Amino acid sequence: AQIMQADFIKSSVRTQDCPSDGLPEFALVGRSNVGKSSLLNSLVRRKRLALTSKKPGKTQCINHFRINDSWYLVDLPGYGYAAAPQELRIDWEKFTKDYFLNRPTLVSVFLLIDASIPAKKMDLEYASWLGENQIPMTLIFTKCDKRKKRKNGGKRPEEHVNDFQDLIRSFFQTAPPWIMTSSVTNQGRDEILLHMAQLRNY
Ligand code: GDP
16 A cells, blocks of 8 residues: 655646546645645655645645556645635635535545644534535544643643544544544554555445
């Protein structure tokens, strides 16, 4: 299930501009600063790949990376970036939601949640929206190496993970699969790749 090859293919603004070769794909999404670029880099073991999508103008796009010439990792814009003007935020929402609803090759959305802090309202809103629209989702908890600090609610990552799962349980008929990760220790990397391989074979 390892990644041997990763190629940046394209940045798309609209769903209909995304690659049309029918390969299965997984979308990574989460609040800005959740650790999405770090995770992407940890997955592909290539330090600067995700930076391609961090270039100005690319962050608001749907970025397709083709993996092993057989499936895609899709980097979506981070939500909840405080400095983004309201108008821009609404636009992100529109195009990412359009992508979720109209992309038949999307196998699962990987929603990244920072396990080092209490859940944010926006994370819950995002998860509930996906649940209500029956979009398959995998919860990826990030920064699980971070130890508790009083300002982070004084809880361990495992406790934040449990709290979040309690909160979202009502939105889903079956609880979404979840994986605890760290880009510092590479915890969860093989588990994510294995999970993706299993989902592709369904
Ligand atoms: P993005 O905005 O979601 O792409 O987030 P980044 O990948 O740029 O990471 C945001 C910040 O969190 C950076 O300072 C990272 O060094 C830090 N970070 C990311 N992943 C981890 C992790 O697994 N553990 C720890 N301790 N810090 C992390």
